Amino acid sequence: MDEAPGREADLARALAAHDRWRSRGVFNLLPSENALSPTARRYLSSDLAGRYTLPGEVEFGGEKISNSYGGTKFADQVEAIANGSAARLFHGRFATTRPLSGHVAAMAALAPLLPRGSKILAIPPTQGGYDGYAPGFLPALFGWNVRPLPASGPGHLVVLEEALEEIRRERPNAVLLGQSFFLFPYPLKEIAEEAHRLGSLVLYDASHVLGLIAGGEFQDPLREGADVLYGSTHKSLPGPQGGLIVSDREELFRQIDLSMTWRVLDNAHWNRIASLGQTLLELERFGPEYARTIVGNSQALGKALVEKGLPVIQGPDGFSRSHQLLLDRDVLRARHSVGPGELSLRWERSRLLTDRVGRLGTAEVARLGLTPEMMPRLADLLVRSGLAKERLAKEVASWRKEFRNLRFV
């Protein structure tokens, strides 16, 4: 018996249920995720989803050809528009939107610039750094010697004097900035000056904070001295899952661009690039207000949570200058005998989604229309469902209904 139609119906049901739940039924506080604008989401299902293009002259069988594929004249326009918007938003002359994710962007940006045996300084995962830069992962694949760039305290802050000391001691080929637990901007200008003086590159993984940078918040890495900026396009930047790379240094970008074809990538999912282009163009219009709202939400939510008894890390400049708050795990366990994993499960039962490692994100709720004035109400729901174990699914669902249309689109 042919069971395929039944399975197709199961698939359709599961997908529809997921879409209903995640697009309308919850408040999403995962800092690694975001909601696409309706237009950007629609572009993902464009005909481009099944097409190729590879602009660039190649020789094939004695003939010079300008693209290995036919039918690409509009696809190439789409890509050029997306790249142009990325270059404008992040203040570099050269940009590519081809990387399929933040991790792929890291490979494509770093591999051509750092030959085997290169020494890199990167923040360790135990101090908020990205796992991919730990010795067993990308460094093992590409033969890099990775040394720790310190980030201090429970907020994983990069302190200028400590960073400079390490750069002077290690004299690395590259200083790699960027974190997965990322609250405050870096003293980048001073770090870059010293790194450059000692002949080191400065590479900035903005996966988490790309949307804030696009909106003129957080920091402006290329203008503050980073040689290359790259990252994911779907965390604080509210685009489709993917990556981008921007630089103002032509000689570096040329090498990186070579890795786009037949090294790290071949096809680049041009429907995704169309969707990302739309997201970037929307940020050119609405980015500053969007980014300001996110940071305002972080500060207000941190304050309200602490007032209600949930411990949140504080830094020198308030709770956060980003789209993230970090729970103080030690205090949480000591005071409430609970860890972030169990807390996250309790929240999920009340339709409040977070990760299981103690981060709260304020980007997606900003897109839904939540503003700093509403953060005390959100904090109240988090504290009641998380610490007092109240089941608030109905109350949350009813509040969620008030936010039907995304803002900043």
Ligand SMILES: Cc1ncc(COP(=O)(O)O)c(C=O)c1O
């Ligand atoms: C700092 C940082 N870089 C890179 C990545 C990888 O991003 P992606 O999942 O887009 O590959 C992450 C993922 O969380 C990250 O936090």
